[in-house]
Amino acid sequence: MSRFGGHKTSGSIQWLHDITTVFPLLPSLIAYVGPSWSLPPFTPRQFIYSNDLIPFLFAPWSTAASFSTLLSRGFQVFLFWRLPEVSVLYCYPLWILIALLRMITGYVLSRSVGWAYPSLFRHWALYETSGGFGPPIVAYLLLFGGTEILKKNFVPNLKGRELQAVVGICALLSWLDDAPWTYGVAIILGATCALGHGLLNTSIKRTAHPLMLDGQKSRPALRKQTLMGSVMLSLFAISLPHGLYRLTGTSAPPEMPPSPSHNSPLLEILILSHPRPNVTAATAIMKTTLNSYLPFLSPNVALSAFTHSTDHQAFMNARDTFKNTNIDFFVDSDSHPDAISGQYLHLAEAFRWTSEKQASQAEWIMLVEDDFPLCGGEAGWNVVKNVMGVLEHNRVDSKQTSRKLGGFVGTGGSGLIIHHTLLPILILLMNTHAEISSKISPNATRRPADLVIQDCLLGADPLCPRQESGGGGLVITSRLIMDHIGGMATTNKYKAYNEDKWRCGWRHPFHGRPEVEVVVV
Template structure:
């Protein structure tokens, strides 16, 4: 047995000698050095590429340097080790092709990911939300893995130029020339392995499809050439090689067809693509949504108060059903640390009275409040309604200490998505509370993050109580009969005022740039707004207007639609795919 092992080792050594050159050393170093630096200190790593860098920030630098970015997890570091090992075994006849075409291949993968990211987020996010995919835009790509995967597939299909006319599989050990399937299967296995180790299905899925497209384009090109020369051939040559002449120039010659047929290659590629993506699709189906709701930092006050604004609608029966559906969707959150209040300034609201009778017997901890105060110095409307709602919810009430956070919703925006929606709210609250700086004993400091947004328009906005007084002042200024707003300036809508504040656009609600906050993975970053990738609120009353002068609203902004600020700079996105 020892003799057999020794004979196999000698065969391994003689079958594929390791050819070292400056080109190979440069390729290997480009994989090894970024990996070592990233493992030593992630701050030394170049940035990975995501399509949102260019599509939303117009930044191209990450695309240019991503092949030299370090791995972001241990399994990705293992992928880099395998990449380096493959490059060490790269035969001399392929080193020039890998060095010359590798970066071009990477740029092709990056540009293709931009197109795919745009299609599966912005294009379908509102037109056909079931196809929306958060990670198509946010999945990081980096390293030499995509390049090696594509180049291996091209070589196995006889497309990559080489100085060795008999070389189809650069990674084989020994002589397997009788098995024409093996080179492509090995290349597809390499791509799948990289994909699984790096958790990058969008990157390697796009790389695999790009390789198949290049093969099809090459076959079409040869078909056009054959027609141009009026030559009828039964089968086109599969491998093009380039041989050096005596003066050092390369001459391209066909090699007699060692690769697979186009149809068979495409079938194997599509099967590999399905297997590559399968674990990630199955993981989403079996994911457990069990993120806990964070505790209140103050034992004497609740963490969250859900503030429901309501105004009468023309159809009382439908409005009553809408309100009951909305309130029922938030009942699973209600506890000693989360409460719900319904607020209105309308003196006559039959649907509210019906809803109050329904919930008073089953959920006595829900508060219904009708503000009967008069405001002669203000114009009655949405500005005043929202301003006074913020004042009421932030004031001390009997047996009701003001909550740390307020979630603002309208009465026709129920939470949706089932457990996925509930988990998204819990994750948003967890990120907000995780941004609270470490305080000295006896002192609890306010969090760096001040807001989250899980719904459309003015609904689903979670605001820290320290911003309520600012918003109340801004809204009341717009509602005053003798407003101090500059003359001739178009006033912002109430929803826009709140949105500008939570986005940090309003000078009164700026996020300090020097502060850092943990994201979902624990890495430190900016302390901006927290959003969900999809809206986890439905809009069930869109066609039932509160304005008697309007015939109806538009039935838009439904459950699962792409969040309006998905992909924008400075926001922390909670992935929500179903």
């Protein structure tokens, strides 16, 4: 006899149901005994960027990562125990559909719109982790008439409050798992399938419940009003905590970490400048960029401007404008007959100049091209401080097994934050690329200078440090916090204009990659 309806249930299905009931808690128990056996939770980026199918297939059995997720798994055990036995046949296929929709949603709301429509970019659509059977249970309840299932199998005397109970289950699971994107997708999937099933049976006044076994009573046709009420209230409930936090959540501005040396700053912002054909426009661009960083100078933060061109009138104009500030302007007049003049040599000389400061050399150097001002003033600078906080915490924490030697808050060659110990390697790399008689094979593809630095920070260059787990340990922001204002005043007369490229708030080009840690903006 079935404990739910007084009708016989297939013995194999009931046995499978009883075994499946403990699945949500079983992985956590196994991981407690042997941590190496734990399974990771699912995020869309694992497959999109790493072709990793393991979490996609086995996330329902992933280990609970926190006490709240462990509570969620316990609640899932209770729900499994009370749901109809045949529910176990639906939950895993529902999980596969939910994960597929999460991947589509994550891709569309990050990589697809991150540059074309930045206002639609959503970091957590790609990065939110999820595991356990909570999402497929929610989809199952909405797909197969949650109010009727609750009335029959949970508390028979809910007295018309079945709708509130369904919403409460959806909200509680989502809150405990902190996975509104996953549960939102599960709710929409379950409701869409239920509506589709209802449309196929519109000509039938009463239709058999898809889960009812032979001989069981049929249920009334799908009530769209109840279903839509469940969906709307559930979506509102799962998003409520995050909405309230965005409206009322306030936190103190982050502090820039202290410098490890009393004689040198923690961060030097190094502005690189090269002549542009239009001196007036170039002067205005450089002044705008310098002004965006100037308010944040302190004994802990220095600002320098460097050029390797002796014929750079805009640079001289900016130096005259800011002569009463703490900005350090430097014109490098060295000649290099054995090297090709260009970006490689410019960067090599800039790195050499800042590394020769010795006692006053900063712990970190942030490379910025002269047409990339900071976005958002104080708000943008707070993001820089957050990135520096992550880098410094990793540097001074003796328990860290891997070192993060760089950050990236802009794009191209701007916003690259480099630890000073990498400067000798980067000088060597840049000089090697700049040499007329270069040791690089003529058949080798020459990388742009900014890509050489990026590869070094990512651990992709053999001369640069690499973490044991792979990559270089780069810290990025989810969105760009630097604007590109020089697209219509290029330094290269043969280069096409690109006034609308790489603006404030665009998706960071490395967003989603496994080698990076993301500071959410």
